[in-house]
Amino acid sequence: MKFKSVFDIIGPVMIGPSSSHTAGAARIGRVARDLFGKQPTWAKIHLYGSFAETYKGHGTDVAIIGGLLDYDTFDERIKTAFEDAKQAGLTYEFIPETAHTEHPNTARIVIGDENSEMSMVGISIGGGKTEITELNGFPLRLSGDLAAILVVHEDRSGCIANVSNCLAKYDINIGHMEVSRKEKGNMALMVIEIDQNVNAQILKEIGDLPNITQVTRIAD
């Protein structure tokens, strides 16, 4: 079940005009910023399908930039996100694509600063609900039934054991886990679906473990 809470249906409270193209877009931008862990200084945003066809009218562009500036769906500042981005030193480019994607509302967000770069694909599935389908080239297969945490890490021995030990310490049960890497010894990604909710303290503890680059919780 992709929609779990009644507030996925009666909600979110948001700035109009479109839950999928404005609120969902803001959420995709905000998750990207979250995963990047800091304010990016540049962003290249590729839009597909209905996003590419209608982004100007729906404010999809200002909403994604708003999300990258850490604005929530109901933040009035979404309307001035372009000017705010200028102030915050974030340059951006929108690239409407013609390629066909599995979901009609798809955005590929590539962001970075002078030190690092990240790419993420998000889809907006209706009513403001979003899913992350790809991170740094790794396809994510989240069932959507459980809360999930994403851990970007260096491909070193002990990493996986450290993370699962930390979760075990807090009595958090892993329902499903996937580990993928691009090349041996390089960047890798853990996708961990869990039965209980994790708080900021646990996330911080995981983030402080050796060879962990970034930890993010995917809400719902």
Next chain:
Amino acid sequence: MEVLFRNVRELVERATKENKLISEIMIEQEIMITDRSREEIMTQMDRNLTVMEEAVEKGLQGVKSTSGLTGGDAVLLQNYLKKGNTLTGELMLDAVSKAVATNEVNAAMGTICATPTAGSAGVVPGTLFAVKNKLNPTREQMIRYLFTSGAFGFVVANNASISGAAGGCQAEVGSAAGMAAAAIVEMAGGSPAQCAEAFAITLKNMLGLVCDPVAGLVEVPCVKRNAMGASNSLVAADMALAGVTSRIPCDEVIDAMYKIGQTMPSSLRETGQGGLAATPTGKWLESKIFGGAVVGSGN
């Protein structure tokens, strides 16, 4: 994931067996799934209700969207209502004006609560604030109206779709109208089974509705479709309360809606390419609004 209902049949059976309202089953499931207290959940819904109230009020004062395509119709309707000579009746037109008010605020990038989406956000509050004047509900009953709506929306979102890009307008305003119809029935004292009948009757009459926004904006025809969604839900609620039933069970109507959405061409699923968007006037409005192709970049 453990849930109390996966479809409308299970929802109605549970409510009937336990002699509870649909809204109560939705609240119980929310407590179970999110591990939050009843009070917290009720408070959050109360806040959403307040957002809806404020959006209606704002819309009734008159707003205008940036494109200039929508705004001001809620005011026209309220002024017409005040003359006291309406053909459809006061409650009906009040609901329509408040649905329009909400969507005009949405189109003007104001703050709204998506129910189930932003483009269809007018139907549930529009009907609620009109029916309120007739049924005099308590604040709690008004909050319950949203949980009843949410219960049906939950089934549609998980078993079909509430996205115009995926399933056309039938998935958005169609779902919203069905949700509102079910909630009206519960507030008016109808049974859980009658709520489901009202939902089914409403959605049956919204099947096939395409998503064809002019210039890709959530304005034309979205705002007026919320008006028709609201009126559709009121008629269906009255029919269900009268004892009229749907020959096709509610879950099968939802399934039909899903399958129709899947076979809809992409030009009629929120791409701004077909339907009203592709009419000469639709195209002319688009070029007028976006003029010399705005370049989507900046720094």
